Amino acid sequence: xxxxxxxxxxxxxxxxxxxxxxxxxxxxxxxxxxxxxxxxxxxxxxxxxxxxxxxxxxxxxxxxxxxxxxxxxxxxxxxxxxxxxxxxxxxxxxxxxxxxxxxxxxxxxxxxxxxxxxxxxxxxxxxxxxxxxxxxxxxxxxxxxxxxxxxxxxxxxxxxxxxxxxxxxxxxxxxxxxxxxxxxxxxxxxxxxxxxxxxxxxxxxxxxxxxxxxxxxxxxxxxxxxxxxxxxxxxxxxxxxxxxxxxxxxxxxxxxxxxxxxxxxxxxxxxxxxxxx
Numbered sequence: 589x590x591x592x593x594x595x596x597x598x599x600x601x602x603x604x605x606x607x608x609x610x611x612x613x614x615x616x617x618x619x620x621x622x623x624x625x626x627x628x629x630x631x632x633x634x635x636x637x638x639x640x641x642x643x644x645x646x647x648x649x650x651x652x653x654x655x656x657x658x659x660x661x662x663x664x665x666x667x668x669x670x671x672x673x674x675x676x677x678x679x680x681x682x683x684x685x686x687x688x689x690x691x692x693x694x695x696x697x698x699x700x701x702x703x704x705x706x707x708x709x710x711x712x713x714x715x716x717x718x719x720x721x722x723x724x725x726x727x728x729x730x731x732x733x734x735x736x737x738x739x740x741x742x743x744x745x746x747x748x749x750x751x752x753x754x755x756x757x758x759x760x761x762x763x764x765x766x767x768x769x770x771x772x773x774x775x776x777x778x779x780x781x782x783x784x785x786x787x788x789x790x791x792x793x794x795x796x797x798x799x800x801x802x803x804x805x806x807x808x809x810x811x812x813x814x815x816x817x818x819x820x821x822x823x824x825x826x827x828x829x830x831x832x833x834x835x836x837x838x839x840x841x842x843x844x845x846x847x848x849x850x851x852x853x854x855x856x857x858x859x860x861x862x863x864x865x
Contacts, residue, residue: 598789599789603671603714605790609780609782614651630658636736641704644666645659645705647659649669649709653668653678655707660686663705667686704730707738715793718805737860738858740793740859741798742856746798753766802859805859813865827841
């Protein structure tokens with residue numbers, strides 16, 4: 589128990605150091621701030637507010653406010669939770685009822701059942717343990733509320749890229765994916781002068797555990813009390829190319845690959861889910 593606690597504390601310290609270093613340029617460096625992704629998430633949050641209620645949204649691991657900036661248009665109150673003060677300091681609090689908490693997401697100072705929606709956008713892979721945060725998300729939601737997570741690493745995609753690198757097979761797109769998936773630590777270390785071990789620990793579920801498996805995440809969500817889980821796969825190999833060059837073909841490919849899930853799940857970089865309380 590002590591070792592597990594010490595490990596989690598080390599991961600939290602690594603995340604604070606890592607994200608403090610990234611905070612100043614975070615909004616410019618992270619690809620999910622690109623307009624096409626902003627539009628995708630905007631449409632999703634708008635639909636969730638209409639279907640599940642718009643009184644309150646709590647964003648876990650809110651960072652510099654990617655979700656907050658969109659959600660404040662559709663929710664009466666938006667709450668952001670993050671462990672890194674340098675990230676919280678860069679959140680635009682104008683134009684909405686926004687509250688921020690510097691806190692570990694396993695122990696948030698808010699009352700039970702206070703929110704319609706909890707979000708965790710590209711955040712869960714930074715955790716040492718998932719279950720405590722899943723329990724807290726479940727506690728914070730009202731009955732019928734939902735927990736939405738997105739842009740998390742798909743284990744089967746990461747595994748495929750590792751195997752391709754070993755075989756030394758690839759074209760331009762695959763070579764770029766190998767660099768993004770497997771060689772990013774060295775690049776970030778040089779750019780921001782951060783120790784590689786710190787980066788690995790801060791991206792624990794991705795860099796050390798290798799990503800998320802649908803069956804494990806679904807089981808864990810059910811264990812903590814969620815009644816249903818809608819698990820999804822996002823961003824297939826080469827999708828960015830087709831999005832910018834052949835969008836019509838890109839949609840055809842996406843629909844084809846999703847039609848044959850789970851056989852094609854290794855071709856999708858990320859996972860997302862919507863779990864209902």
